Amino acid sequence: MSEQPEPAPREIRQRGLYYEELELDVIYRHAPGRTLTESDNVLFSTLSMNPQALHLDAAWSAGQPFGKPLMNSLFTLATLVGLSVGHLTQGTTVANLGFETVTFPAPLFHGDTLYASTVVQAKRPSNRRPGQGVVTFEHTGHNQHGELVATAVRSALLWFAPTE
Numbered sequence: 001m002s003e004q005p006e007p008a009p010r011e012i013r014q015r016g017l018y019y020e021e022l023e024l025d026v027i028y029r030h031a032p033g034r035t036l037t038e039s040d041n042v043l044f045s046t047l048s049m050n051p052q053a054l055h056l057d058a059a060w061s062a063g064q065p066f067g068k069p070l071m072n073s074l075f076t077l078a079t080l081v082g083l084s085v086g087h088l089t090q091g092t093t094v095a096n097l098g099f100e101t102v103t104f105p106a107p108l109f110h111g112d113t114l115y116a117s118t119v120v121q122a123k124r125p126s127n128r129r130p131g132q133g134v135v136t137f138e139h140t141g142h143n144q145h146g147e148l149v150a151t152a153v154r155s156a157l158l159w160f161a162p163t164e
Contacts (some may be wrong), residue, residue: 016089018161019133033115044075071108083116094157
């Protein structure tokens, strides 16, 4: 009696969602959140050539309205969008097209955790790029207390699912 070879295990690769898989008016909650540190703030601020004392000088910031250093808002924006990548756009994005609006209704501080979710506001096939579509995302960030700390509406060009 001859032995049958064992079938190869099925493989599942992590990826974002293709244009067709994204649904309008669905809340995509991204996990895990990201706890923001003083090191994050100092590194991002210095790498981006932003010497703002509100991010880097604890003694000076103590005399300002929030009483302590604020997280760099561009770090907050980058992290907000970044938290969505593995869930929605990893390997399925052609390009980021731009931001319509960005708001920071409440501050983030060292030690806060940013939690993100995304709603697809609109999508349409590209007029000039076959096999690709324009998607408008609304990203929303809350801190560990549930306070709204950031929003961003952005458009991106995504691939259609490959045809087999």
